[in-house]
Amino acid sequence: MEHKLLEIKGLKTQFIGDKKIIPAVDGVDLTIHRSETLALVGESGCGKSITSLSIMGLIPENGKISAGEIIFNGEDLTKKSEKELERIRGNDVSMIFQEPMTSLNPVLTIGEQLTEGLIIHDKLSKQEANARVIEMLKLVGFARAEEILSEYPHQLSGGMRQRVMIAMAMATNPKLLIADEPTTALDVTIQAQILELMKELKEQFQTSILLITHDLGIVADMADRVVVMYAGQVVEEAEVESLYENPAHPYTEGLMKSIPSLEKEQKRLYSIQGYVPAPDEFPIGCRFAPRCEKAMEICHEKAPNIYSLGNGHHVRCFLYKELEEIVEQ
Amino acid sequence: MVKFIIRRLLGMIPVLFVISVLLFTLVQSVPGDAFTGDLNPKIDKKYIDEMREKFGLNKSPVEQYFIWLKNFAQGEFGISFKNKLPVSDLIVDRIGNTVFLAVTTLIITYLLAIPIGIYSANRPYTLSDNTITTFSFIGLSLPTFFGALLAIYIFSINLEWFPSSGTVTAGAGYTGIQYLLDRLHHVLLPAVTLAILSVASYTRYIRSSVLDVKQQDYVRTAYAKGLPRKKVMRKHVLRNALMPLITFFGLDLGGLFAGAVLTETVFTWPGLGRLIFESTVNRDYPVMMTCYMLIAISILIGNLIADILYAKADPRVRYD
Structure with missing residues (x-):
């Protein structure tokens, strides 16, 4: 129990559309242990970001958590008031976003934006906050940290802005850092630097990371465990080695095959046919069945349960129905 | 910033010139003049002709424009035909x-x-x-x-x-x-x-x-x-x-x-x-032209002030 930092049980987050209820996240279970990096993988629109925003309590106004528990550090976040959540956000749980270009307020100085969280959470004075921020900026690789404080976001490049976002997120020494596609908008060379920086900081601060990505390439490098999401559900969960050696779910397999490889000579890049169905158009059976190369009759009729391949490797697929069934909470 | 303001102010001169030509053309192209509407039968027609001569209304429009421009540039806004008062007094009032x-x-x-x-x-x-x-x-x-x-x-x-x-x-x-x-x-x-x-x-x-x-x-x-x-x-x-x-x-x-x-x-x-x-x-x-020019100038100045305020409010906006 002690080493579980975050445990999500049966999370359902819904949006109210035009008289329709849209189940963006539909019964997600996942666990993050202390100082572990968990990668949450899946295509766009599969509910990864909404899962992370649900943890933060930052779901857009027309959405709500309709079922499930988010137990962080022993307390259920879904039962917390807005005031209590404010004390946790940016303090115990921090978040960095996909778009460093637009995630900083264009009219406030970097210093102003970096210190405001510290002033609120750690009750620091302006000077103390500034000192802490300068220390953080140096840590994320700014040589001229003092000068950056009085600069504005538009004076920095995308990679520098993401470093600022990381400094902002880590300044309060959070227990959990949620990184929502932190490198997607960056150049490949900058990507590697940012990932390296996140690894270093994780070691230093003993922070757990929830890394949301659609790039399986960076998962192998960063994560301890992987959760694969498809159409609002978890379809596979495994230790990173186990997943790469033996991707069980046809969807995971498809994602793996979609990574361009230099070793194998490929005429065409593999791609999974079709698109993620919209949350109001989920099929009756397995949600992946219409796109699945291995789909059987049963897949179109019944929704599969979760089966265990042992060693914490779970998969939601009828191909494994002979194996031990995991009961969902 | 000072350079920017000076440049903008100087830039207004040609703009105002074009505006004044357009305004003058518009004002002049309305049929009749200030005396057309004087229907008082007791007024001698000769007197009206004299007045037109006196105010330069018989000259060609181009000539009239340059006379107006010369006076306007020197701060002479003329005398109102109607009230016989200086236009500047009317406006100040x-x-x-x-x-x-x-x-x-x-x-x-x-x-x-x-x-x-x-x-x-x-x-x-x-x-x-x-x-x-x-x-x-x-x-x-x-x-x-x-x-x-x-x-x-x-x-x-x-x-x-x-x-x-x-x-x-x-x-x-x-x-x-x-x-x-x-x-x-x-x-x-x-x-x-x-x-x-x-x-x-x-x-x-x-x-x-x-x-x-x-x-x-x-x-x-x-x-x-x-x-x-x-x-x-x-x-x-x-x-x-x-x-x-x-x-x-x-x-x-x-x-x-x-x-x-x-x-x-x-x-x-x-x-x-x-x-x-x-x-x-x-x-x-004279009153029309002065008022319209005043509006044109204040709109240009208003825009300039807006630009200056933008530079103060938004760090991304800089003028050099």
Whole structure:
């Protein structure tokens, strides 16, 4: 129990559309242990970001958590008031976003934006906050940290802005850092630097990371465990080695095959046919069945349960129905 | 910045020249002149011809333009055909009233529109937002003069709360604070009438601007930091959402001297708007040209001020 930092049980987050209820996240279970990096993988629109925003309590106004528990550090976040959540956000749980270009307020100085969280959470004075921020900026690789404080976001490049976002997120020494596609908008060379920086900081601060990505390439490098999401559900969960050696779910397999490889000579890049169905158009059976190369009759009729391949490797697929069934909470 | 301002001011000269040519052409192309309408049969036709000669109305339009330009450039605005008074005196007489009315209107507009717009944006598509939207559209589609007449009918004639015309109570001889209150009492009805109309468009604008900024990534970042809702609104949303109002403010500054032609006329408010109206009806060329040029200059200056304010408010905007 002690080493579980975050445990999500049966999370359902819904949006109210035009008289329709849209189940963006539909019964997600996942666990993050202390100082572990968990990668949450899946295509766009599969509910990864909404899962992370649900943890933060930052779901857009027309959405709500309709079922499930988010137990962080022993307390259920879904039962917390807005005031209590404010004390946790940016303090115990921090978040960095996909778009460093637009995630900083264009009219406030970097210093102003970096210190405001510290002033609120750690009750620091302006000077103390500034000192802490300068220390953080140096840590994320700014040589001229003092000068950056009085600069504005538009004076920095995308990679520098993401470093600022990381400094902002880590300044309060959070227990959990949620990184929502932190490198997607960056150049490949900058990507590697940012990932390296996140690894270093994780070691230093003993922070757990929830890394949301659609790039399986960076998962192998960063994560301890992987959760694969498809159409609002978890379809596979495994230790990173186990997943790469033996991707069980046809969807995971498809994602793996979609990574361009230099070793194998490929005429065409593999791609999974079709698109993620919209949350109001989920099929009756397995949600992946219409796109699945291995789909059987049963897949179109019944929704599969979760089966265990042992060693914490779970998969939601009828191909494994002979194996031990995991009961969902 | 100083260089920028000087460059912009110098740049206004050719613009004003072109505007003056256009204005002069427009003014001159209206058939007749200031004396056409003098139907008094007792006036000798010869006298009218003499007057036309005296004021240079018999010269060719091009000649007349350059005479006007030469005088205007030297600060000679001419003599009103109608009142036989120097145009500068007429304008000085009226400008105070117009500015007083315009500034009051502007203050009322901002005091109403900003809170209403923000309120509306924080509850999009609810009953209160839809009610505000409905009233905004009524306000937007109501013609000024109709609103003014309606206001006079309700608040002056029926309720007798406000006077329907003038800037002070004639012959009351108020001084000090009483004088000020009396003026405020007179300005309120025309100012509120004018304000209601601009509140409608401002409210719409502020609502959509706040709604737009609330969707921005940096607002989500601010929430993710754990800032309370109020602080996010004040520090991150409003600053960005209200910045585009600077443009409106610049336009309003420009419109300040244009006066509210119709409203001033309906409320018999002796401001520039009425002067423009009267001079246009009477083809009083010197007054017309001076007033129109004044409007052109104030719009250019208003835009310049808006640009300067932008540079102050938005760090991304820099002039060198």
